[in-house]
Amino acid sequence: MSRPDVHQLFNELETEWKEIEEEAVEILRKLIQMDTQNIGEDTNETIAAKHLKGLFESAGIECSDVLEEKPGRGNLVARIRGDGSSGLGAVMLSAHLDTVRAPKLDWKAEGWKHDPFGAVIDQEDGCLYGRGAVDMKNMAAMSVSVFLFIKRHGIMLARDLLFVAVADEEAHGSKYGAKYLVEKHPDLIEADIIMTEVGGCSTYADGKEFFPVEIAEKTSVLVTITANGSGGHSSLFHPDNPIGRIGAVCNALSTKMLRHRVTPAARSMLEGISKLLPWYKAPVFRNLLSPKLEPWIIDYLLTKKQAQAIIPVLHNIANPTVVHAGDQQNQIPSSASVTVDVRRIPGCSLDDTLDDLREVIGKEKFLPSVDSTGEKVAPELVLEVMFPMEGVVQDAEEPKVKEALECLHKVVYARSGGSPVIPFLLSGGTDMKFFVKHPTKKPVCLGFSPVRIPQGIEFPSLFHAVNERIPVDGYKWGLGVLCEVVFELCKAHR
Structure with a gap:
């Protein structure tokens, strides 16, 4: 009507x-x-x-x-x-x-x-x-x-x-x-x-109001990474201490971003925001779509809050959340593990997401090896997936999605005095x-x-x-x- x-x-x-x-x-x-x-x-x-x-x-x-x-x-x-x-x-x-x-x-x-x-x-x-x-x-x-x-x-x-x-x-x-x-x-x-x-809530870019509307979302996949070792008395040196290995995993996931990935929803969002900005600021958001330019833009051109909002849109996110290790102060445990909350970009397969995870931690750590005597050695780390779920994938240019978004935009634009809707x-x-x-x-x-x-x-x-x-x-x-x-x-x- x-x-x-x-x-x-x-x-x-x-x-x-x-x-x-x-x-x-x-x-x-x-x-x-x-x-x-x-x-x-x-x-x-x-x-x-x-x-x-x-x-x-x-x-x-x-x-x-x-x-x-x-x-x-x-x-x-x-x-x-x-x-x-x-x-x-x-x-x-x-x-x-x-x-x-x-x-x-x-x-x-x-x-x-x-x-x-x-x-x-x-x-x-x-x-x-x-x-x-x-x-x-x-x-x-x-x-x-x-x-x-x-x-x-x-x-x-x-x-x-x-x-x-x-x-x-x-x-x-x-x-x-x-x-x-x-x-x-x-x-x-x-x-x-x-x-x-x-x-549908007011958001501001460079002082200009817009209304984001979600059309896609990540999903949470819980992953457990376990390190095993020989264990023993804490008075001795243990180069295979599993707590140290799990500590290295936590440090890697806390300091390195997973691979840059662009979805249609992310592209629509960043291109929509760039249209609100002055000509000299607009390229900053458009160039975030480039895997080569994004790290430099995040480090030097975005505020901390802006980076926190943008990084999850362009990367799978993996955060260590729970660590389980020893229970006695004078004993090295034989195993230690960390639960990782992985937020997966929609459209990115579970296998590709796990590859991103292994790449940051070190792929070789998840593979068996051979020691100096020719004996097979178990992988340094073992990964187990729990509760995998699918995200939501919709493209703003799909005809039915586009038609619904246009209706929302028409109403919001009129009632806000000219502020757009951005998927x-x-x-x-x-x-x-x-x-x-x-x-x-x-x-x-x-x-x-x-x-x-x-x-x-x-x-x-x-x-x-x-x-x-x-x-x-x-x-x-x-x-x-x-x-x-x-x-x-x-x-x-x-």
Whole structure:
């Protein structure tokens, strides 16, 4: 539908829209006050899912039962049925209801300005404080509010609109949430387009605002590297001390970057940013795509924060996270190991990723050898792969992806006064990796949970952080953007 028609809908309901903005703030506050910390098997997302179910049912919106793979790990699916005139599959909004840990009693000692579960609006900075404010109960509250607005005011849609609230995104494996729905209830969540985290938030390059939208993401692969040795008494010299070998592994992975790799999503992101910059700065970002120039640019032309953001986009990342070695102070252990969290670029095979890892550490260390007597010697290091998962690969130039991005850009550009949408590769992971594996329909998945952030607040650093917060005005702005995007995609009419 054309933009004038969408604006006409908003103009006709201007007073009602102000009411839904205030209600959306209260819905978010209520969700933040619910403790859904994902810190063990006893996490309780069901309390939030039941609350949202009550809101939907009170408004007469079609809603599933609370779906649980395990008691307490609740998921919910709501639907507004379209008239089918578009001939297109559903648009789906999704948000996870769980959060990372936050202190409940000693929050001041841990540096929080306000109670993480108090949902306080700070009068000084205009931000709503609380765990889940941006990750990602804000998207849940916005989605519910869009549904309520559509239902209350008789707005018709040309295709179905879904909202899916999921459990268990913050744990490795995420078996009780999106993965469970895709495997056990795929019929409830079949959609052409899915919008979830991370993206749609204000970001700035050289003072110019843009809105990144995730179209691809890395995945985590856990690798264990083990060194073996003869062990023995610590009063003797042990050149095969496995702790020393594992120390060398940790040092190599902590000081050397893995091989430079360019994906379509990375190219779109860097070329998009370069278009925002003055002519004399633009080549810096474009030339990051060159494996020969990138190291020099990172060392001499980028700030530390810029480098931290760019390196994961162009490299597989491997960080040592857990080391296991001896348990007695006067004994050399016979083995030592390190767990490495490897974040793999989508489209890069597992074998190629492991080759990158071995290349930095030293390929010869993983190969058997022959000693001076002709006897075979076991490899110095042994590598074992645990929990390999696939990332998300989408190209911004794919017709369906491009069409969805153009819709987001049109709305954001108009409502922001000229700021563009730029597709990007996420260095972390989201539920998107499960949604793209839907057994009957491959959806376009976009990280888009819009919020406008003023310069001075480093929005990405608020995720999982002390003093997680969201600007109330920016949240209301994002609510309007999300609603208009839904109207555009679903060809809303009355």
